[in-house]
Structure formats: C-alpha cells, structure tokens
Amino acid sequence: MTHTAVMTIFFVLGVFTKGLTAVIQTQQTVMAAVGEDVHLSCQLMESRDVLQVTWQKLSPEGKKENLAANNRYDGQTVNPGFQGKVEFKDAGLQNCSIVIRKVMEQDEGCYLCLFNTYPDGSLTGRTCLQLYELHEPILQIRESNSTGETVVSCSATGRPAPTVTLNVPQQDLYFSHNSTVNVTNTNGTVTVTTTAVLTGSHGNGAQVGCAARLLSVPEIQVFKTIPGFDDESGSDKNFTLIVTLITAVVVVCVAVVVTVLLRHKHKNRDSEEIL
Template sequence: MVNRAVLYFLFIVEVFPKGLTSVIQTQQTVMAAVGEDVHLSCQLMESKDVLQVTWQKLSPEGKNKNLATYSKRFGQTVNPGFQGKVEFKDAGLQNCSIVIRKVMEQDEGCYLCLFHTYPDGSLTGRTCLQLYELHEPILQIRESNSTEETVVSCSATGRPAPTVTLNVPQQDLYFSHNSTVSVTNTNGTVTVTTTAVLSGSHENGAQVGCAARLLSVPEIQVFKTIPAVKLFSVLGSTVIVVFVVLACGCVAAVIAVPLKRKYNNSLSHRDSEMNEMNQSNNYRHL
C-alpha cells in the first residue's frame, strides 16, 4: 500500500506539478559569489504525513531536473548527474536542506523543494539562486598637461555591472569632468571604468581611492598615492630657470677665459712691436 502511494505521488509530481504554497518556509532569493558553496533550505510549517522530499531545478525548457530525494524508506539519494555537486545538509521530512558545491553560471536559477504528502498531494516551495562576481578595482593615475591637475581612472569588473566611485580623503582636492564607460565581456561580466580629473593643491603622500559596489555585497576599496613627480612640477619652472642661468654662466665663463688670454697675448705682441719701432727711430736720430 505504501509503495503504491509513493509511486502515485511521484507520478503526479512529474505530470501534474502544483503551484507554490505558503505552508513551506524558504528564502525567495539566495545571493552567492561564483565558486562558493550555497545552502538551500525548505521547512514545512504544518504537520503533514510526508512520504518523500524532492529537490528540483527549474528548466527554461519546461522540464524540471530532479537533483535529489529523501525518504525514510530509501534515505538520501542524489541523482547520478549531480553526485559530488549536490549534497544533503539536513535530511528530514519536515525540514530539508541541500548544499550546492562551488556554484558556477550554469547553477544560477530557481530551485523547487517538493513535500509529497498523503493524502494532500504535493506542497512546493521555490528559492532562486542569483550569482554575483566582483573583482578588485584597478586604479591608475597619470599626468595631465596642467601642473595642478591629475587624471585618475578606475576600472572594476563584476556580474552584474558594479558601481565604481572615486574619492579623495583630503578636503583641498576634488574631482571634475567625470565620465563612465561600461563594456560587456564575453563571459557575461561587465567592466565599468570611471575617469575624472583631480584638481587642487596637495602635499607629498596624498592619496586617491576607488570603491566598487555590487548589490548588497560588501564594497571593495583600493587606494593609491599620487606620484611625487607631480609635486616637483609645481616648482619645475623655477628650478629650470635657475638651472638655465647657472648653465649659461658656466658656458660664459668657459668661453671668456680663452678670449681673455688671446686678448692679453695680442696686447703683449703689440707692445713688443711698438718697442722695436721706438728703438729703430732712436738709432736713426743718432
């Protein structure tokens, strides 16, 4: 009699699945990162004569996939296609939960927990798994044409598209001319790049930061120090002028020394010629 009842309820689950019921308590949405283990649970809130609990994954084609079943007679059973991927965490006829190991993109979707009761039929709960992916932002700083401005760019890749925000701890620095570009990658992730011009005066050790946010996931922040070469550029013109003046002075000194020697030699040679001429004139008078 029991075996016939079990076969009967298995038949109506596959052919005549019933709608969802509030009798089963479960999470509507479960958020998980790619590569994590996910825990899905269902609890029957009313006392029923449960013969078996079945876990299924909803299929877009309309034919659900049976993942695992639990009953007192047969215990825990995981279908061959999901062994090593799906495991029971709490196996029970009133409270049943499974673990999906190292979830990937193909694991995303909605799952059903079906409590096959006698004589009421099948009671169904549904929970949907939504995956996210968030990588550490990449922060770049480069020089601009202006000595008082720096171009800051930050890129973050995630799934779905993350929110990227630039920030500066110092009050005398501010961002302007912000622009954001999004690119969808072949693996379904989205790379968001925010670029802005950092203006204002700053001292050595000044930092800029970038924060990447995704849904309710904790944000990821990175910081980077503004290159010291930027500080040099503020005094660059003065240093260059001093350097040019000193260089010109050195060159002038190098050129002046041989000219002075040549001039002195020319004077000495002229004095000698004058002395000889005077002596000749004196001899003629005698």
C-alpha cells in the first residue's frame, strides 16, 4: 500500500507549568500502513522562548527514549540508533515535525515532543502511532463430496481484523449458511475466514468474488470462476460414469469381434484362390 498516514485526529493539549497554560497542537492518533513514511508534528500555539525541542519514544513500560533534538545553538541532532530512520521535516523551535521512515510493528506506540522553554521549563505534547495492514484475500471454491453443493471460502489477513464479504455477480446465485472465524496471529495480525454454501444453478463461466475491507483503506477484491460442476447428484454421476464405461467396453468388444471375423473371412478367401 502507498497511502499516506490517514485518520489523523488533531486536538489541543493544555499543559500547566508554573502557573502558566501553554497550548500545544499535535496529532492525538495517527494511523498508517506498515511500510509507509509517517509524519508527526507538534506546534506551540503561544509564543515562548524555546531553547530546544526533543522527540522521544515512550515504551509500554513508561520509559522514554530520545530520538532527535533541535537545539537553538547546535541545530538538529538524530541519535545514532535512529539515523536513517528518523528525520526532521520542519525543524522550527515553535513548530517542529519529524518523519519516521518505513514504519514497522516495533515503531507502533506513543511519541512525546518536549519544548524546553525559558523560564517556563518543559512543555510536552503526546501523539500515538497505530499501524494497519491488509493483505490480498485468498479465495477457494470446492464441491462438497457429501451434498454435491459448492462451498466457497475466503480468508484475509490484516491489522486490525478486516471485514471479509463474499459476493456473486449473477442474480440467480446466492450464499447460504455463512460462517466466520477469526484467528489472531503471533505478529498481531488477524486472519478472518468466511465460508458459505453457494446456492442456485450455475454453468461454466460463473464467478464468485471476495472483498476485504479495513478502516478507510480501499477494499481489495478478488474473483474466481466456478468450476463447471454438473447439477446431477452424486449417485446420478456414478450411474452415468458406469453406463459410459460399459458402452465403451461393448464398443471395443464389437470392434474386436468384427476385426477377427474380417481377418478370418479374408484368410478363407485367400485359401480358396490358391486351390
């Protein structure tokens, strides 16, 4: 997916420091696809004497890890462990933003932007990154051995759990006995499998489709042609097969008998001509 970060929710965060209320505008939540570049920004809405802006990653345990800083005198600095991963986009002291390149699962979490001001001290904004991913659905079609019906199954894997829908373009076909199973994978993704029985008459060329949806991400659709199953029941098919085999055997036997008789006739005729 090449979509930029979506579903960004802005809010104004009030911070109380030494009897003063400073206002920071930042993103409360940013949602992005795995592998995208993500833009995080913080802006002081009131003028302050800012000495340095620091970006930190907040671990689930509450520990803070410095990513990068922009100092009034020393300029921009990215910590060695994040060089090539984190870059400054807007490096102002009142408005500062960073870009996190090709975000992965380990980048998910909350980030802090600290405005170190004089004489008010540190003013902090907070924004959280949530990742999503959606893989192409896998559509399977098979004929039930017991009932002779067509069973359609579609699986899609995503983060969070995607919505999986089966559909048929033909009006004389429909699905019945739908069931859905969710399986959570070790990497945090969820595989959703929807299975249904296809009801109605269909011939060669009929298609079924599967659509996978996730949040505001454009849905992914796949289509597959239904194999040319006959509408006969299993016993009728077996009977037809037996009749076909018997007919073939009879034809072969008749052909062999005719061939033997013709050869015998030609042999007798040759004998008579010699005499």
